[in-house]
Amino acid sequence: MKYVIAWGCLVPSRRSLIGYEAATRKVLNTLNVETVDLPNESCCAPFWMQSLDLTTSIALAARNLAKAEEMGLNLITPCSGCFHSYKRVNHSLNEYPEMKERVDGILRKAGLRYSGDVEVHHLIDFLYSNIGIDKIRDHIETSLEGLEVGLRYGCHMLKPHELLNIEYSERPTFADELLEGIGIISKQYTGCHRCCGGLLRGADDDLADKVLKARLEDALNADLDGIVTVCSLCHLQHDMGQRIVGKKFNIEGLDIPVLHFPQLLALAFGHNAEDLGLDLHTIKTSSLVQKISGGSI
């Protein structure tokens, strides 16, 4: 089956996030998932835009879903912000007739229509539910056995679970199972499920730093080979933010590599670190890559 991919604004255009796209393309290609990029994708108008005007946000997000519907395809996105927005559109249009009427009217003026029926998958859930661990395991060429990482599900892939319908967010396991399926040790550590403060950037940067400081201290205490993220904001916070927070609060030892989830899969599938954009992250990932290629895990 063919899917349309919505990459979002940040993933394809930010230095440390481009590797998320590169790795995702390689992983889906290896797994024989046929995809096409969403044409002329615009901003999914996530929570910060909802904060300004909910109706505008839903109509903007519905624009991208309307394109997917026109193509007759369901949608995959690696960005948790986009995932949350698109799930919100379907929910709002199906639950609130007055919102559907308003959004229909707005879209009509832009020459668009959207029924509310495009299925929306988060990449990581798609890999787990639609592909499965066994098929992923079939493609392993490089052993990542014994690597100890801290997995961050982030907020917007899971919460609220009634809306997103993947897994209850308090003790999720599905993405840990995927990592463990390829031999990685997914360490459970205090704070791994708590918010990174990413959405506070723009509203209150100082507060975003304070929340992040707590998360980075959690990660430092957990003694990890690396942090693994699925959310673009989590990655920006934990990767770029380590420098900011380290300086601002004078914390030593903030040098933890932060990888995108599919980068680990792609490494296990035998791809080179440079082809996955691993040299573009703010915090050097070479110690972790070295550990894998040097066989010293």
Next chain:
Amino acid sequence: MSDLQNDRAQKDTIPILDSDIDDSFKYEISSSIGGEGLLRCLKCGACSGGCPVSAVTDYRPRKVLGNVLLGLREQVLSSKDIWMCAACFTCEERCVQEVNFTEIITVLRNRAVKEGFVAAGYLEMAKNVARNGRVGAKTRAVDSMRAKLNLPELQDPDIEEVHKIMEASGFNEILAKYADEEGKE
């Protein structure tokens, strides 16, 4: 301690006078899309207990809810508090009463924006979307990074559709209103 004082989210006026109270405020919120759970609030504080922002400041979702239920319309809508939610949805996930605080925050923010209170950074991002169709502009640096990784060239968003949507939804009026205010300053 001094750190906490600097982070004091909201200064309270004591005592609360009858003239501060708008009895209809809570119904205004609870009748909006997403605000339906408000009147179910028991003020138990589970929202504040799990809040990652409450863990590092004295911001408390329970207090916001309490003030909305009290009817402190002006105080709530002009407060910094309603812009301190990081939208992690933990409170929503844990609330036994299905109050859905994060949705209520959206309702409150939408109203605040109409009354002239906005997080400047969010407004800037919206202006970017109005200009470029996406949060960040496509630059030559982006193109060359993408080329190095053999990624296809980034497509331009359909900016005309974005403009038409913003016009039809009334969002251009919001942008114009804040542009006027900036002009006055």
